[in-house]
Amino acid sequence: MESRKTKDLLFEQVARVGKAVASPKRLELLELLSQGEKTVEVLATEVSIDIKLASAHLKVLREARLVEARREGRFIAYRLSGDDIISLWLNLRSVAEKHLVELRVALDEIFSAPERLTAESRASLLEKARQGEVIVIDVRPEVEYRVGHLPFSRSLPLAEIERRLAELPPGKEVVAYCRGPFCLLSDEAVKLLCERGFRARKISDGVAEWAAEGLPVEVLAEA
Amino acid sequence: MESRKTKDLLFEQVARVGKAVASPKRLELLELLSQGEKTVEVLATEVSIDIKLASAHLKVLREARLVEARREGRFIAYRLSGDDIISLWLNLRSVAEKHLVELRVALDEIFSAPERLTAESRASLLEKARQGEVIVIDVRPEVEYRVGHLPFSRSLPLAEIERRLAELPPGKEVVAYCRGPFCLLSDEAVKLLCERGFRARKISDGVAEWAAEGLPVEVLAEA
DNA sequence: CCATCATTCTAATAATCTTTAGATTGTCAG
DNA sequence: CTGACAATCTAAAGATTATTAGAATGATGG
Numbered sequence: 001m002e003s004r005k006t007k008d009l010l011f012e013q014v015a016r017v018g019k020a021v022a023s024p025k026r027l028e029l030l031e032l033l034s035q036g037e038k039t040v041e042v043l044a045t046e047v048s049i050d051i052k053l054a055s056a057h058l059k060v061l062r063e064a065r066l067v068e069a070r071r072e073g074r075f076i077a078y079r080l081s082g083d084d085i086i087s088l089w090l091n092l093r094s095v096a097e098k099h100l101v102e103l104r105v106a107l108d109e110i111f112s113a114p115e116r117l118t119a120e121s122r123a124s125l126l127e128k129a130r131q132g133e134v135i136v137i138d139v140r141p142e143v144e145y146r147v148g149h150l151p152f153s154r155s156l157p158l159a160e161i162e163r164r165l166a167e168l169p170p171g172k173e174v175v176a177y178c179r180g181p182f183c184l185l186s187d188e189a190v191k192l193l194c195e196r197g198f199r200a201r202k203i204s205d206g207v208a209e210w211a212a213e214g215l216p217v218e219v220l221a222e223a
Numbered sequence: 224m225e226s227r228k229t230k231d232l233l234f235e236q237v238a239r240v241g242k243a244v245a246s247p248k249r250l251e252l253l254e255l256l257s258q259g260e261k262t263v264e265v266l267a268t269e270v271s272i273d274i275k276l277a278s279a280h281l282k283v284l285r286e287a288r289l290v291e292a293r294r295e296g297r298f299i300a301y302r303l304s305g306d307d308i309i310s311l312w313l314n315l316r317s318v319a320e321k322h323l324v325e326l327r328v329a330l331d332e333i334f335s336a337p338e339r340l341t342a343e344s345r346a347s348l349l350e351k352a353r354q355g356e357v358i359v360i361d362v363r364p365e366v367e368y369r370v371g372h373l374p375f376s377r378s379l380p381l382a383e384i385e386r387r388l389a390e391l392p393p394g395k396e397v398v399a400y401c402r403g404p405f406c407l408l409s410d411e412a413v414k415l416l417c418e419r420g421f422r423a424r425k426i427s428d429g430v431a432e433w434a435a436e437g438l439p440v441e442v443l444a445e446a
Numbered sequence: 447c448c449a450t451c452a453t454t455c456t457a458a459t460a461a462t463c464t465t466t467a468g469a470t471t472g473t474c475a476g
Numbered sequence: 477c478t479g480a481c482a483a484t485c486t487a488a489a490g491a492t493t494a495t496t497a498g499a500a501t502g503a504t505g506g
Contacts, residue, residue, distance in 0.1 A: 450506100452504105457496105457499100458497090469484105471484070472483085
């Protein structure tokens with residue numbers, strides 16, 4: 001059967017993509033990269049693995065063409081090779097969330113108030129943010145805010161919240177978001193804000209989840 | 224870092240799904256299962272692997288909750304555990320088709336006339352089929368036709384075409400489809416029909432691709 | 447109950463992937 | 477040109493996965 005062999009080639013190619021997303025660390029890298037271009041050093045630090053190992057995993061992603069590398073001075077910056085890679089990550093995650101009980105249990109254990117948004121609650125949040133009824137804060141590092149953020153949100157990275165508490169009008173409800181449902185940043189931000197007497201909650205959406213619902217995303221122009 | 228460890232749990236769960244789709248054979252099984260429920264024996268035969276090996280691969284898919292098993296007399300029938308699994312397969316394949324040159328080359332080598340449909344050509348095909356201007360034939364095994372098929376199509380499995388040539392009105396254009404762009408059945412059907420003097424072409428869509436465009440699919444009620 | 451058939455389970459080997467450490471490449475600043 | 481640094485390459489150990497063959501399970505039909 002000659003045709004069987006050549007047909008297997010097709011599935012092998014798709015399996016290259018499958019193999020690339022078969023490792024938790026590579027998935028974490030993809031999630032980070034969906035927040036924008038990053039250097040190997042930054043990626044390794046965020047995932048808390050050795051740079052050599054990060055480089056090896058990035059090589060696998062690069063060979064499956066899920067990411068692209070670009071030299072930027074002494075650094076090498078990686079980015080997703082297309083928006084369809086973000087969709088693939090969201091798709092994989094949603095299949096896992098739907099079918100794996102273990103994942104739902106783990107999510108419940110890790111996160112305090114896992115508020116999942118519906119189309120309505122997204123629209124109403126957007127409206128309230130527009131009218132200034134709530135303050136939407138983006139607690140990711142500021143670079144990621146610049147690449148894209150929710151409309152009417154302001155950047156207030158977790159690392160700077162304590163120092164910049166005065167920027168938040170007291171009494172007003174604060175809504176924090178970060179990289180998405182697997183990211184702890186907004187969770188810690190809410191804990192911190194509540195301890196300081198703010199009325200704060202978090203939403204599970206990140207920019208990718210928001211955009212996947214067809215909602216608008218704001219971008220700051222490059223310098 | 225206690226929180227890091229628990230966070231890794233999340234990505235590990237998604238990676239379970241990734242690992243399940245990291246093997247060409249399992250992807251082939253998923254593609255077959257997206258045409259409907261099938262026994263281990265049928266699956267093993269179609270993928271041309273040993274039943275024991277098929278069973279092992281199905282176990283992996285089952286443990287990742289991508290498929291479910293059901294005992295049916297002496298047989299065990301497997302099915303996808305949801306329509307989102309079909310979407311995942313389509314998503315993986317489309318990422319591979321977009322980013323891996325090797326896949327596009329392989330597709331060109333294997334298939335004679337890879338006619339890819341657009342929204343317009345799908346609509347016009349549907350209209351022509353409705354008016355009887357073209358004969359749309361489903362060349363998959365008849366069971367798969369019963370589970371779901373394109374509107375105004377008739378079942379004419381590849382294995383029976385030669386014997387049932389009389390059913391096709393001569394002169395009329397025949398359009399063949401099968402399981403999708405990775406399936407050889409329609410290709411062979413077209414070759415056979417052209418040799419017998421018919422005006423035949425194939426489309427790359429299968430039922431899943433058709434449905435993913437939001438187009439209607441017909442189902443025959445169970446006996 | 448026995449024999450049969452479809453499938454799974456178990457155990458063993460081969461193949462592949464992950465991780466680590468050391469050597470190497472390529473860029474920039476002096 | 478040299479030193480410092482980011483990142484990759486290479487090689488080897490450890491961990492997982494794929495594949496195969498033989499034994500075990502579970503339903504069926506006599």
